[in-house]
Structure formats: structure tokens, C-alpha cells
Amino acid sequence: MKYVMPIETINSEFKAHGHLAHHFDSPRQQFEAAKLGMWLFLGTEVLLFGGLFCLYAVFRGNRPELFTFGSQYLDTTWGAINTVVLILSSCTMAIAVYCAQTNQKRELAVFLGLTLFFGLDFLGIKYIEYSHKFHDNLVWGTGLYETPPHEAYQLLLRRQEEAGAALPSLEPGDPKRGRKQYLATCLPCHGAQGQGLPGLGKALNTSHFVAERSDEDFLQFLQVGRPIEDPENTSGVAMLPRGGNVRLTDQDLMDIIASVRTLQANVGDVITDPADGAKSILITASTIPFAAPGPSGFHLPDNDAISESSSASQNEATSPRLDPNRPRDLHLFFSIYFLLTGLHGLHVLIGLIVIAWLLVRTLLGHFSNAYYTPVDLGGLYWHIVDVIWIFLFPLLYLIH
Numbered sequence: 001m002k003y004v005m006p007i008e009t010i011n012s013e014f015k016a017h018g019h020l021a022h023h024f025d026s027p028r029q030q031f032e033a034a035k036l037g038m039w040l041f042l043g044t045e046v047l048l049f050g051g052l053f054c055l056y057a058v059f060r061g062n063r064p065e066l067f068t069f070g071s072q073y074l075d076t077t078w079g080a081i082n083t084v085v086l087i088l089s090s091c092t093m094a095i096a097v098y099c100a101q102t103n104q105k106r107e108l109a110v111f112l113g114l115t116l117f118f119g120l121d122f123l124g125i126k127y128i129e130y131s132h133k134f135h136d137n138l139v140w141g142t143g144l145y146e147t148p149p150h151e152a153y154q155l156l157l158r159r160q161e162e163a164g165a166a167l168p169s170l171e172p173g174d175p176k177r178g179r180k181q182y183l184a185t186c187l188p189c190h191g192a193q194g195q196g197l198p199g200l201g202k203a204l205n206t207s208h209f210v211a212e213r214s215d216e217d218f219l220q221f222l223q224v225g226r227p228i229e230d231p232e233n234t235s236g237v238a239m240l241p242r243g244g245n246v247r248l249t250d251q252d253l254m255d256i257i258a259s260v261r262t263l264q265a266n267v268g269d270v271i272t273d274p275a276d277g278a279k280s281i282l283i284t285a286s287t288i289p290f291a292a293p294g295p296s297g298f299h300l301p302d303n304d305a306i307s308e309s310s311s312a313s314q315n316e317a318t319s320p321r322l323d324p325n326r327p328r329d330l331h332l333f334f335s336i337y338f339l340l341t342g343l344h345g346l347h348v349l350i351g352l353i354v355i356a357w358l359l360v361r362t363l364l365g366h367f368s369n370a371y372y373t374p375v376d377l378g379g380l381y382w383h384i385v386d387v388i389w390i391f392l393f394p395l396l397y398l399i400h
């Protein structure tokens with residue numbers, strides 16, 4: 001709405017400018033006050049992101065391996081394109097401000113439009129990147145450690161195809177190889193010595209079920225598991241097919257069976273770990289309930305042991321979950337990635353809304369060289385959003 005002043009107060013400066021609020025003496029004073037306010041706001045933005053960069057520094061200092069490993073899974077090409085796109089958008093924004101200052105209204109609209117276009121590109125690419133991450137379960141929580149649905153389904157199909165042909169050609173299980181697979185897949189529920197973990201998996205070392213089954217029957221059991229609906233299920237917790245690890249081949253299962261047999265023992269027996277020869281005494285399962293599984297999920301207990309594994313399934317690593325060199329707590333890297341890029345993306349979105357609003361006002365003829373404060377301030381905001389990305393890109397994507 002235009003502010004109408006008594007005709008006698010209109011001097012040459014005021015005449016060109018219908019936006020002077022009554023508590024300012026001149027348009028220049030009003031402009032500078034607005035700009036100072038914008039800089040104060042940008043100062044708070046710097047504090048906000050500064051705090052988050054500190055968080056980044058602390059985590060990177062303490063756990064550098066998470067960052068070197070995790071950054072492999074970010075798409076540097078898309079990240080670089082986005083950097084270029086944002087720099088271009090900053091250029092067009094700067095030109096737009098120049099056009100406003102020099103009263104080129106049509107050009108102002110064009111360059112605001114271009115800025116809007118580049119900003120939308122940025123968000124589009126962000127969408128592509130994020131959807132790839134979600135598709136592959138590269139997320140901030142325990143989901144990172146789960147097989148993504150599309151992968152699990154493909155593997156199940158392949159295993160089903162193999163099942164018929166592979167059975168007769170299975171070799172007798174190798175307990176040493178099986179031990180590594182056991183540690184990787186079965187340990188979280190059944191414990192290192194097969195003693196069972198309350199609420200997660202039954203004891204295997206004292207299990208009659210294990211003792212009485214032939215290898216073949218045992219294999220069949222592992223192929224299908226034992227759902228909660230199964231009348232034989234006593235714990236109310238499901239034993240998943242292949243212990244929930246669909247990558248285990250039937251041969252892997254034979255190896256695991258051989259290793260489970262070595263755990264068959266009585267309380268008080270001295271047990272030798274077939275993998276490293278370590279000796280320990282078998283004790284009964286503790287009656288103290290375990291704490292709920294933490295966000296680390298089913299991390300591999302011993303990365304070195306797993307990477308030696310000869311199993312072909314280990315070579316199919318397409319996600320960090322299956323990479324034998326995956327550091328523990330990798331989800332922390334993705335937490336920081338999504339926190340920083342997500343908050344930045346939100347700023348881009350807000351910036352775009354502001355620019356769209358500026359564009360509409362430009363088309364309505366609100367701006368001229370006498371009044372362009374919103375364009376100038378919107379430009380400042382857009383530049384800071386840009387600068388933050390210039391820091392985020394190398395800090396997250398370009399670590400080697």
C-alpha cells in the first residue's frame with residue numbers, strides 16, 4: 001500500500017519514492033536501517049551454521065574414518081553440478097540487484113527469473129541425490145544396516161533359483177569359515193558362544209533341536225527360519241530365513257552349521273574359538289536382560305575377520321552395509337550429512353520463495369532505482385545461502 005504524504009513535504013527524493021515509513025527521515029536512512037537489520041539476521045545464520053560446523057569438526061576429529069568412508073557414497077558429480085548451479089544463481093542475483101539500481105525493470109525480472117530457475121535446479125538435484133540415498137538405505141539411523149528392499153528381493157529371487165541346483169553340490173561345512181559368517185550374522189541374537197541372548201535368540205549350544213538335526217534338516221530349517229506363527233516357536237520372536245541375511249548362500253549355511261556344532265558344549269567346558277584359537281569357559285546365559293540394541297544395528301564385530309572371508313557373497317558390496325571395511329557407527333556420517341544439507345536445503349527453499357515474491361512484485365512494477373530494498377536484501381540472503389554450500393560441498397563430498 002502506498003503511503004500518501006501531504007503535498008508540501010514531498011521533496012525531490014520523496015517524490016520518486018512512495019515507500020517511506022513514517023519513522024524514517026529519508027529513503028536512504030530507511031534503506032540503511034533495513035540493511036543493518038538484514039546483516040544482523042545473517043549474523044544469526046552464521047552462528048547457527050557455525051555451531052553445526054563445530055559439531056562437524058568434533059565428529060570428524062574424533063572419528064575421521066567415518067567421513068573418509070562415508071563420503072565415498074556421496075555423488076561428487078551431482079554435488080559439483082549443484083555448486084556450479086548455485087554460483088551461477090548468485091551471479092544472476094547480483095546482476096538482478098544491479099538492474100534494480102539502474103532502473104532496468106525488464107532485465108530485473110529476467111535475472112530474478114534466472115535465479116529462481118537455478119535455485120529450482122539445485123533443489124531438483126538435491127531430490128535426485130536424496131532419493132538415491134533413501135533407495136539404498138543410506139540414512140541416519142539403524143535403517144543404514146538393513147538390506148534395502150530392492151536388493152533383498154533380487155537376492156531372494158537369485159537364491160531361490162540357485163536352491164534346486166546347488167543342494168546336491170554342497171560341500172561339507174568348514175567350521176572356520178562358518179565361524180566368521182556366524183559372528184557376522186547370528187551373533188547379535190545367539191551370542192558368541194551360541195549361549196543365546198534373552199529376548200533375541202535361543203541358546204544353540206545346549207539346544208536339543210541342534211543336537212538332533214542332521215546337517216540337511218538343519219540347512220532346511222535355516223532356509224526357512226521359524227516365524228512367530230510357527231507352533232514350534234516358543235520365544236515369540238521370529239527366527240528369520242537365513243538369520244535375516246539373504247546374502248548367505250547354502251554353502252555359507254553349511255559352514256555355519258559346522259561352526260554351530262563346535263559350540264555344542266556343557267556349562268563349565270573350556271571352548272576354543274575356531275577362528276582365532278582363543279579359549280574361554282562356557283557359562284550359562286545371564287539372567288540380566290540386555291539393553292535394547294543401540295542404533296549401531298547389526299555391526300560386524302570383527303572387520304578383519306570378515307574381509308578375509310572367501311565367500312563370494314562378500315564381493316557383491318554395493319552398499320556400505322556389505323563393505324567389509326565399513327567402520328562402526330557409519331550412520332553418524334549420514335546423520336551429519338542429512339542435518340547439514342537438509343537445513344541448507346530448507347534455506348534454499350525459503351530463498352526461492354523470497355525470490356518468487358520479488359519477481360511478482362517486479363512484474364507489478366513495485367521496484368525502481370528509487371526503491372529496491374527488498375531486492376537488495378533478498379540478494380544478501382541468497383548469497384549467504386550460497387556461501388554455506390561452498391563450505392558444505394568440500395567438507396562432505398570431497399574428503400579422501
Ligand code: HEC
Nearest residue numbers: 185186189200201202207209233234235236237238239243
Ligand atoms: C534377529 C535375531 C536372530 C538371528 C540374527 C538369528 N537367529 Fe536363530 N533364532 C532366533 C530366535 C528368536 C529363535 C527362536 C525361535 C523360537 O522361539 O523357536 C531362533 C532359533 C534358532 C534355532 C533353533 C534353536 C532351537 O533350539 O529351537 C537355530 C538352530 C538358530 N536359530 C540358528 C541360527 C543361525 C545359524 C543363525 C545365523 C545364520 C541365526 N539363528 C540367526 C533369532 C535369530
